[in-house]
Amino acid sequence: MLTVPGCPNAPVAHERIQAALSGRAAQVELVEVHDETEAVQLGMTGSPTVLFDDTDPFGQAGAAPSVSCRIYRHADGLVDGAPSTDELRQALAATDSSMPGEGRCCEQDLLDPIGRAGRGRRAPADCGLRAVHQAVLRHFATTGQAPRITELGPVAAGAGRTAEEVLAELAREDFLTLDDDGQIHAAYPFSAAPTAHRVTLADGTQVWSMCAIDALGIPEMLTTDAVISSSDPVTGEAVTVTSRNGRMEWEPASAVVFVGRRSCDGPAAAVCCDTLNFFTSAASAQSWTTQHPDVRGEVASQARAEQIGRQTFGPLLVS
The missing domain is CATH 3.30.450.410 (Beta-Lactamase)
Structure with missing residues (x-):
């Protein structure tokens, strides 16, 4: 758990983490973050930030590293300074196959195709993969349609590659799928x-x-x-x-x-x-x-x- 010194919500978050663990063996590490540089290094987007195996299960897209107070919005729409105990239990269940509940023993196997066997669906930054992938996603979001290969040429060229080369690699790694003509058929989630x-x-x-x-x-x-x-x-x-x-x-x-x-x-x-x-x-x-x-x-x-x-x-x- 990453917190700034004296964070009033840190004890609340810690108490809820302990309740969510329900006595299971786990190491809970409390880390004080003193400035923005440390926040960037540790992945803190407000105090407190809870990480499970270095992953923030409550992270929001585009959230910037910060030492300010963090706000959590619960399912009922209310806001709080820490995740609820139930939300922590659900997040733990996603990362620990020993958690109780029907189907937990095989849940990670079920989710493998969705999350690329734990590798995630965020394309690597090298070789133009992320730039082209994000260009595809933004085109879908803007137009409701897949971009043509020719529209992606300038983005791929920035990495010294052709759009065909980058799309083929993205398809091999299952970030998207191509039809028989090499055009984009799907780019998860679209x-x-x-x-x-x-x-x-x-x-x-x-x-x-x-x-x-x-x-x-x-x-x-x-x-x-x-x-x-x-x-x-x-x-x-x-x-x-x-x-x-x-x-x-x-x-x-x-x-x-x-x-x-x-x-x-x-x-x-x-x-x-x-x-x-x-x-x-x-x-x-x-x-x-x-x-x-x-x-x-x-x-x-x-x-x-x-x-x-x-x-x-x-x-x-x-x-």
Whole structure:
């Protein structure tokens, strides 16, 4: 836990961390940060910042290193100076497969295709990969469509490469997928073709997401309000998620997300994207699983699904 000296919220955060751990063996290190230079080095974006294995599970895209007070917004819209105990438990469950709960033993395996086996979906900065990848994502966000290869040529040229070379490498590493003509078919979280999940951004731009988790990640990645429109694959009933001022409201209130994968290898588009869907209820999601015995997975709560989306896509446009 990173804090400035005398931070009034540090004891609160520490108490909640201990409660979330529930007596499990873990090393909790308290580190005092004295200036902006240390904040940059340690990854602190306000006091207190909680890191699990050097990763900030509550990090926001574009957040700058800071020694100022940090504000946490809870699911109910209220703000606080520290993560809640429940939020800490959920974050711990994402990083520790020994945490209790149905399906925790295999959760990391389920999430491997989403997060590239722990490598994340933020492209490396070298060889023009991140610059081209971010240009693709921003083009989707601005136009609702994939850019043509010719539009990416100048960006790739900045790294002394062609757009075709960079896109091929991004495809090999599963940051995006290409069609038979070498054009962009998908750049997670976006799809160039219509899917079951439409996202309307605050400026009116409409985009398609590859899956439910991707849809939840889009407003986090772009730091914008948005409306996600989808439907339950079993009942056909509408599921709507409205992201407003960093808070997501689900309709119906009982809606959940099924997080699953097939046992095959390959890009996320083939392994799991069509299995990650919104459902109006956990019962409906369970009904879907009985119809698809080839898919392994579990039902994720709204908070858990939002967390996966935030952690997966929130950092993508950070320089």
